Amino acid sequence: MFKASVLLLISCMLFLWSPSFSHAQVIREIILKEHQTRLDQEMLGIAQKMSHECQKILEASLDHNIISKEELFTTLYFPEIPLNSPPTFVTFYTRYIENFIRPIENKYLKMNPKIVFAVLIDANGYVSAHNTKYSQPRTGNPELDLKQNRTRRIFNDLTGFSAAVNKNPYLLQIYSRDTGEIFADLSVPVFVKGQHWGAVRIGYAR
Amino acid sequence: MKLMKPKHLATKLSFAIFITMAIGIIIAAVLLAFVVSYQAEKIILQKVSAATQIGSACMEASLTEIADNGIYSLNEIFDFTLTKITLPKAIQRGYSEHHTPQELLTIQKYHYQTGLDSYLDNMILELEDQFLKDTEILYAVLVDKNGYVPAHNSKYNLMLTGDYKKDLLYNRTKRIYTDPVAKKISENTNRKKVLKQVYKRDTGELIWDISYPVFVKGRYWGAFRMGVSLTQLTEFLLLISLLLIGFMLLLFGILVFLVYRITKRMLKPLVDLQQGVTQISSGNLSYQIPVQSEDEIGDVVLAFNQMTADLRQHIDQLTTTTAAKERMESELKIAHNIQMSIIPKLFPAYPERPEFDVRAILEPAREVGGDLYDFFFIDDDHFCFVIGDVSDKGVPASLLMAVTKTLIKRCAKENSNPEIILNIVNNEIAESNDSCMFVTLFLGILNVKTGEIHFANAGHNPPVILQQDKPAKILELQHSLPLGVAENYSYPYGVIKLNPGDVIFLYTDGVTEAFNKNKDLFSMEKLVQTLEVLRTVFLKKMVFGVLDSVKEFAKDTPQSDDITILALKYFQVEERRDEPLKETKTITITNKIEEIAHLAQSVEAFGKINQFSAKVISTLNLALEEMVSNIILYGFQDKKSHPIQIRLSYKGEQIIIEIKDDGIPFNPLDIPEPNTDQSLEERPIGGLGIHLVRKMMDHMEYRRELGKNRLVLKINITKATFLD
Numbered sequence: 001m002f003k004a005s006v007l008l009l010i011s012c013m014l015f016l017w018s019p020s021f022s023h024a025q026v027i028r029e030i031i032l033k034e035h036q037t038r039l040d041q042e043m044l045g046i047a048q049k050m051s052h053e054c055q056k057i058l059e060a061s062l063d064h065n066i067i068s069k070e071e072l073f074t075t076l077y078f079p080e081i082p083l084n085s086p087p088t089f090v091t092f093y094t095r096y097i098e099n100f101i102r103p104i105e106n107k108y109l110k111m112n113p114k115i116v117f118a119v120l121i122d123a124n125g126y127v128s129a130h131n132t133k134y135s136q137p138r139t140g141n142p143e144l145d146l147k148q149n150r151t152r153r154i155f156n157d158l159t160g161f162s163a164a165v166n167k168n169p170y171l172l173q174i175y176s177r178d179t180g181e182i183f184a185d186l187s188v189p190v191f192v193k194g195q196h197w198g199a200v201r202i203g204y205a206r
Numbered sequence: 207m208k209l210m211k212p213k214h215l216a217t218k219l220s221f222a223i224f225i226t227m228a229i230g231i232i233i234a235a236v237l238l239a240f241v242v243s244y245q246a247e248k249i250i251l252q253k254v255s256a257a258t259q260i261g262s263a264c265m266e267a268s269l270t271e272i273a274d275n276g277i278y279s280l281n282e283i284f285d286f287t288l289t290k291i292t293l294p295k296a297i298q299r300g301y302s303e304h305h306t307p308q309e310l311l312t313i314q315k316y317h318y319q320t321g322l323d324s325y326l327d328n329m330i331l332e333l334e335d336q337f338l339k340d341t342e343i344l345y346a347v348l349v350d351k352n353g354y355v356p357a358h359n360s361k362y363n364l365m366l367t368g369d370y371k372k373d374l375l376y377n378r379t380k381r382i383y384t385d386p387v388a389k390k391i392s393e394n395t396n397r398k399k400v401l402k403q404v405y406k407r408d409t410g411e412l413i414w415d416i417s418y419p420v421f422v423k424g425r426y427w428g429a430f431r432m433g434v435s436l437t438q439l440t441e442f443l444l445l446i447s448l449l450l451i452g453f454m455l456l457l458f459g460i461l462v463f464l465v466y467r468i469t470k471r472m473l474k475p476l477v478d479l480q481q482g483v484t485q486i487s488s489g490n491l492s493y494q495i496p497v498q499s500e501d502e503i504g505d506v507v508l509a510f511n512q513m514t515a516d517l518r519q520h521i522d523q524l525t526t527t528t529a530a531k532e533r534m535e536s537e538l539k540i541a542h543n544i545q546m547s548i549i550p551k552l553f554p555a556y557p558e559r560p561e562f563d564v565r566a567i568l569e570p571a572r573e574v575g576g577d578l579y580d581f582f583f584i585d586d587d588h589f590c591f592v593i594g595d596v597s598d599k600g601v602p603a604s605l606l607m608a609v610t611k612t613l614i615k616r617c618a619k620e621n622s623n624p625e626i627i628l629n630i631v632n633n634e635i636a637e638s639n640d641s642c643m644f645v646t647l648f649l650g651i652l653n654v655k656t657g658e659i660h661f662a663n664a665g666h667n668p669p670v671i672l673q674q675d676k677p678a679k680i681l682e683l684q685h686s687l688p689l690g691v692a693e694n695y696s697y698p699y700g701v702i703k704l705n706p707g708d709v710i711f712l713y714t715d716g717v718t719e720a721f722n723k724n725k726d727l728f729s730m731e732k733l734v735q736t737l738e739v740l741r742t743v744f745l746k747k748m749v750f751g752v753l754d755s756v757k758e759f760a761k762d763t764p765q766s767d768d769i770t771i772l773a774l775k776y777f778q779v780e781e782r783r784d785e786p787l788k789e790t791k792t793i794t795i796t797n798k799i800e801e802i803a804h805l806a807q808s809v810e811a812f813g814k815i816n817q818f819s820a821k822v823i824s825t826l827n828l829a830l831e832e833m834v835s836n837i838i839l840y841g842f843q844d845k846k847s848h849p850i851q852i853r854l855s856y857k858g859e860q861i862i863i864e865i866k867d868d869g870i871p872f873n874p875l876d877i878p879e880p881n882t883d884q885s886l887e888e889r890p891i892g893g894l895g896i897h898l899v900r901k902m903m904d905h906m907e908y909r910r911e912l913g914k915n916r917l918v919l920k921i922n923i924t925k926a927t928f929l930d
Contacts, residue, residue: 070294079360124324154328
């Protein structure tokens with residue numbers, strides 16, 4: 001029993017210092033308009049288009065009672081059990097988004113080969129349905145799963161959180177990975193019936 | 207192994223040990239369980255306290271990081287304003303249909319106005335769940351200062367179902383807890399104090415709630431709270447206790463078994479001893495108990511074996527002695543029977559002799575006595591009687607007594623003089639008297655016709671004479687020596703005359719010297735007095751009367767000497783006195799046929815003296831010839847010489863012939879009448895002569911006495927004349 005408690009203590013300490021715990025692992029920068037490239041402009045067009053398309057579908061769904069307003073605007077997330085690491089959640093509309101939005105996401109992902117991902121996130125950064133490419137079944141291999149299964153997660157690191165809460169027409173952030181690559185993260189907010197719901201978020205190599 | 211009845215010592219011992227130990231073990235186990243329980247609880251609480259502190263630190267780090275990253279400002283983090291969450295209608299319907307507003311308030315969920323709770327969902331859930339890896343920990347959550355839980359552990363964060371009870375239990379996130387425990391947690395803002403509270407779940411389970419405050423940038427934000435169930439611990443301790451008891455019992459079971467075996471082994475000599483005692487008590491005295499130990503039990507066994515050996519020896523001796531005694535007793539009994547058979551015991555002894563009556567009795571002190579009495583006819587008129595006392599008692603005395611009796615009888619047949627008889631007997635006894643025994647004896651010969659008694663005395667007690675119309679008197683005798691003391695001793699003798707009705711009473715010193723417990727003697731005087739009283743009664747009564755008074759006198763004192771009494775009463779026989787025999791002749795011949803001629807001469811001589819006619823003489827001769835030749839021819843089976851005694855007497859008008867022989871018993875009167883119808887040839891040989899004699903005689907009489915045939919023939923003179 002005492003041994004168990006020691007193990008627990010050690011695990012807690014490890015957790016405290018583990019890199020996954022820290023959200024400050026990348027260099028982040030917001031790119032203002034005067035620094036945008038042509039690619040950025042092109043991507044912004046795609047993102048706005050995607051945002052618009054998502055908005056239309058969500059509003060139409062509300063109109064046709066495919067989903068209720070309380071369900072669509074909920075901020076309750078229920079962790080999937082057993083708890084994955086990082087944790088994954090479901091909520092009332094998860095299944096709906098998967099069915100209605102994922103095809104749109106996949107469509108925009110293919111529009112430009114530079115696009116790494118194109119997803120719809122809610123106001124807390126929750127990704128109900130990631131691109132199919134990133135929604136592969138879990139294999140049990142943590143490294144592989146981290147790459148292939150990124151759906152149903154809440155991405156609320158500074159970049160993700162900034163994208164989720166942004167109500168300006170767009171937000172372009174760039175950040176460099178420790179591999180040396182530089183990624184751009186472009187988000188355009190989605191309003192449903194005039195109410196801020198979330199954002200369309202496109203990541204592409206710059 | 208028999209462990210049922212606590213009968214054996216080993217079982218009893220092991221049982222006692224087992225009971226004592228079992229009680230001890232249980233008490234020890236319970237005590238141990240308590241101590242372990244207390245210690246374990248302490249350890250767990252310490253551990254959980256530490257974990258809570260770590261949890262608190264993690265939460266603090268998380269919140270601080272949020273502030274540092276600028277995701278939320280510090281003000282936003284400390285903005286505890288809550289907004290109600292509106293649930294989808296389907297779920298709300300599920301709650302509202304069955305529950306009161308109060309209950310609905312309990313299940314009400316909130317968000318921070320800032321949305322921090324949703325941010326925390328992703329951030330701290332994994333951390334919080336880490337603490338639940340220890341199954342004792344029921345929950346580990348961050349609460350704010352108002353008791354609001356922004357992100358509960360994943361297992362209390364299940365998808366809402368619309369079932370009130372389920373959701374109340376399994377989706378506890380984003381609710382405000384206002385129970386006393388939660389309130390107390392909110393009140394603890396002391397960094398140094400880990401708050402420990404115990405409360406009871408609705409299941410009755412005891413739960414420890416451990417909490418430690420969380421500070422963000424030095425400001426109190428809330429607390430990290432953990433719940434520990436001690437049920438597992440209790441169960442574990444119970445298991446431990448049971449295992450302990452079980453193991454201990456097993457151990458002590460083995461121990462008790464060993465104790466049983468060891469005790470049994472140690473007690474084996476005792477068991478052997480017990481078995482040995484059983485064997486010995488059942489009579490097996492040759493049983494030797496094996497000695498197996500050198501302790502006290504071994505000593506007991508040795509002593510016991512010694513005792514058994516001694517006992518066996520004693521019993522063997524006793525058996526030998528008893529056997530010898532039994533043999534002796536049996537021999538004594540035989541001797542007694544022999545002794546009693548050689549003295550005449552049949553009374554009245556001579557019913558055909560009206561002249562006198564004789565009575566005698568012998569009471570030996572032991573099985574066989576040294577006293578003797580005897581009486582017999584020497585001839586028709588002389589009756590000999592003897593009383594004597596051998597100087598000892600028992601077997602030797604009885605042997606001497608038998609010898610004496612035989613000697614007297616033999617001598618009396620040859621001599622009719624008492625003193626000479628005693629003289630001869632004395633010489634015989636004294637000659638070979640190596641054992642120095644002697645005999646006092648009184649011998650008398652009564653002439654039944656005259657009543658005269660010729661007597662001789664050898665140191666015996668004087669007889670008492672009871673005469674008609676005279677007081678009883680003791681016969682005065684000269685002093686004399688007993689038989690067997692000195693050879694060729696002349697014994698004093700004398701004559702007394704008994705008148706009809708007189709009694710001579712003889713006795714041995716067993717009568718006069720009988721004593722009672724005061725050592726008083728019966729004495730002569732008392733004997734004479736007794737006889738005076740008894741003088742008128744029958745002789746038989748007199749003898750038994752004296753015996754009874756002697757016994758009455760001695761009472762409980764055991765008889766010390768043989769008691770012998772002989773009494774003789776003489777009667778007057780008138781007619782015989784008037785008609786005495788005119789002539790008597792005794793002829794003795796041997797069993798040779800030539801002797802018959804000699805007999806005929808004697809008969810002729812007898813006839814001439816009595817002036818019988820020739821016819822009478824020839825009749826007598828014929829009868830005698832027939833009977834004697836019969837005896838000579840058929841009476842003896844050996845070739846030896848035997849005497850045949852013929853006594854002829856003439857009395858009144860009657861001739862009496864008495865023939866005595868010691869041949870085989872033969873009663874001529876038993877011969878049946880011959881069948882005269884048959885021809886001479888057909889008749890069986892013999893019998894005719896006897897038949898003839900029967901016809902001739904007026905009276906015939908046969909008796910077998912003292913191993914002799916005695917035939918008496920009587921013929922009246924007139925008839926003999928008639929035959930003539």
